Amino acid sequence: MDISMAERTQTHRHESYKWILLLTATAVTMIDFGLVFSFGTMFVTMMETFQTGRAATATVQSILIGVTLGFGAVSGVIVSKVGLPVATFVASLMVPLGFCLSFFANEVVIIYFTIGLVSGIGISLAYISCVVAIDCEFSESQRTLCLSILNTSYVVASIAYPYCLEWLTEQYGLKGTFLILGGFTLNTLVLFVMCFINREKSKNNKTFARQDAENDYNVPLKEREPFKFLRYRISNAFLDFKKYLSTPYLFILVATGILLSSLDGYLALMLDIALWKQIDSSRALISFVIYSSFTAGSCLVPGLLKQKKGINSCAYPIFSSLTGAIGMMIIYFANDHITFMTGTSLVGVGCGGILSSSMNAAVKIVEIEFVPVATGLLLTVNGLLSVGTGPLFGWLRDTTSSYRSVLIIIMTLHGVSAVLYMLALIFRRLDKTKAKQNNIQHTESQERNMNDALLF
Template identity: 25%
Template sequence: MGGVAVDVDTGGVKAPDGGWGWAVLAGCFVITGFSYAFPKAVSVFFKELIREFGVGYSDTAWISSILLAMLYGTGPLCSVLVNRFGCRPVMMVGGLFASLGMILASFSTCIIHIYLSTGVITGLGLALNFQPSLIMLNRYFSEKRPLANGLSAAGSPVALCCLSPLGQFLQYQYGWRGGFLILGGLLLNCCVCGALMKPLVSPKAVKAKDLEQDKQEATEGSGKKKPKAKLLDFSVFRDCGFLIYTVAASIMVLGLFVPPVFVVSYAKELGNEDTKSALLLTILGFIDIFARPTCGLIAGLTWVRPHCVYLFSFAMIFNGVTDLVGSQANDYASLVVFCIFFGISYGMVGALQFEVLMAIVGTEKFSSAIGLVLLMEAIAVLVGPPGAGRLLDATKNYMYVFLLAGSEVVLSAVVLATCNFLFIRKKRSTRSPADKLENITVTDESKTEVCSRPAENNDEEEKGEREELEKETTKVVLKDEKEEGQENVEEPGPSHFEERIGRRCFLSGPIHCGTELESAAPGIISAPRAWTANRDG
């Protein structure tokens, strides 16, 4: 669960770890900022909305909650759309939805209209931007992925530092309606960020696809149907590490977003001015800016990266304890100290949460995994802030709100660390995949083929793949024995088994697997040099 995934894009393209990836990272930076900062930034308008529509704290808290619920709950829908249409068009359409929702909200005549426009429409638009941007970031970065995740996550506090005072300024100058209208125009920048998401396409992959289509046309009528690609892969639920992560993350989300939503109202309740109160979010965001990339750098260290799940658990405990201590704040100075420490812990959580998920499932299943995780978290998001608002309405005391939030986050950390220690075996050492291959020779007498593979692999799915490889090996051996003695046999191209062997070796490390097998057993492996070169990547 804490291991490192050395990934190759689903199309067979290795992550470039740079190049156009930096432009993709810039787009992810902006998208992450809008996605996470908006639910907090709109809290600046809550006091005005309470006066305008005569509602309570819990009613206005539903705006942020619905925004986050749409951001999380539409995860599977985003996964299906990305797998069907690609990241770029989905993100550009999402930018239009995000802008439209805020513009419509400026014409609202009741709180329900804001729920539907800002909550549902804008929330859906941000979701269609947020998830595809993370998928593209995961495809463009592998070795530098922790740093890329940290820099991308820093977009949230940067946007919060800008949007919170901007919202306060717009409210004073143009009212909450004018503020919503201008923020809607600002969200059109999501379309620009979507245009930056250039897909990774390899010329070799295009040629291979053309050859495959030619083969399919040549073999029409054979009765074999090509399996359809899965738009949503539920096999990730067979991964114990994924299940533990999902449960822990869902508990964490119950309390993680509560303090930023209520800290401004808390400061106003203590008698501070509106501008001074809104400054707390700016302080929180400013600290968060440096915490996220710093944590990403630390997580990318050779001796830390295999154990990033425990670093993630520590970050959650730090965040929860900060909430518990912050519940005793009774003046502006103590709230400032709370925001500083909350910004550090919140930044650590933000930098690590998706890095841990990427390390668990890898690139190929990440688009489905993140959608399913976000769906599970959506329920918690719907319960968290509104539940805290209901508690505030009942007790009229912010202390209980912060105590509840801190307890939930600490509980999630205990669940993650304990279950990981008890149920997940220790991952392999931090050596590179190429150093951990156990090489099994190929004997001419037994006609046995075994490709070099990782010495230890605890995933049930990869064990199944090994069993498949052994079965296919047996078939190839029997076929080879039957064909012994026959003359003038036409040399075949790479079989399905050889394709699998090449793929395993390509993912295992920079080993010239096809060349080694060809020299060890020329009668069995007869792949052309061009195919071998492609597999060597």
């Protein structure tokens, strides 16, 4: 009786813990990751404060997005090696440190290092930790919905951030805003507390079980025959990469990287693009809200669709890519703010669908022990490409005195991504069919062996 009561109490505590963890991870993602994609709100203020051109100013957000996402694969490895408590503690120190150091910056180049590099690495660690924590605590059906909520959270934050950042820069100036953001992002420390409470389970998680087993097996071999051990490790690493770098995953990786990096560059210059379209500054600021609102709504759709069986994870990205391409086309031909906002909303729908469904598809395709690295690699490709899109788009604007070429490039990349997602869907179905046939053949082989054994 007492044992049954203790088990029920333990189960109730775990259920409460995982939902509180979801709320904490969502809040941290809103604070940190939401700020990354709202940083373009301060584009004009930074340009005026540091007296720089569009290309140099756009580089700030490009580096921030690039490092935040580009460090994803490294963050995945760090989380796998040191565990969630240590990773979240380091993140909770680096994010506010970068913003506080920016208070003393006199040139925009310093911001590249303080916010772009220091805070970017911290935000990357925090976000990957949130994804891994949710992946560990929730079952498959709940996990998809929770990851959709997590990806929606920072988009929701992007709705409020533009107005908050505008008010802060008016009241306290750019450097004062950096200092306030440093204090605000210190709330990342709460995620460390939650992971520290559950540190024993983190050590015993499946992510580390496989690595521990390999280490126990390899230590004697390493001492006896170091060359065989090295060859074994290289062969093992190749097999690991082969497992999660499947053809569908590679298509998703490339498609998501080129599409989201182009949208990251567009987001950095969205305010300036709206002003180029002869839209006044107040309505231009509303474009951030509309973009973020539709992105947030679209982020939830893949999680809700996965509650129904039979819907493929690669189907929604195709729809999202085509929707974004149509939105870009409308923006290209827009002559008034209503048409511009309509195009912006469709681009937001496309962006939200890609953000959420690509992550869900990657988690679905790879095995559970590879989730940290696979999701991190997805962010890394996006981040590395994002480093160049902002400066490139800004340079095209300064050179041609128009954003037409920029919009055409983004429109084209949407179309290319739709084709790649379609190929991912086709190859995913082929892999499932092949795996099913192999299982049938294996079962038939076992039955024949059993029958032969009974005859003899």
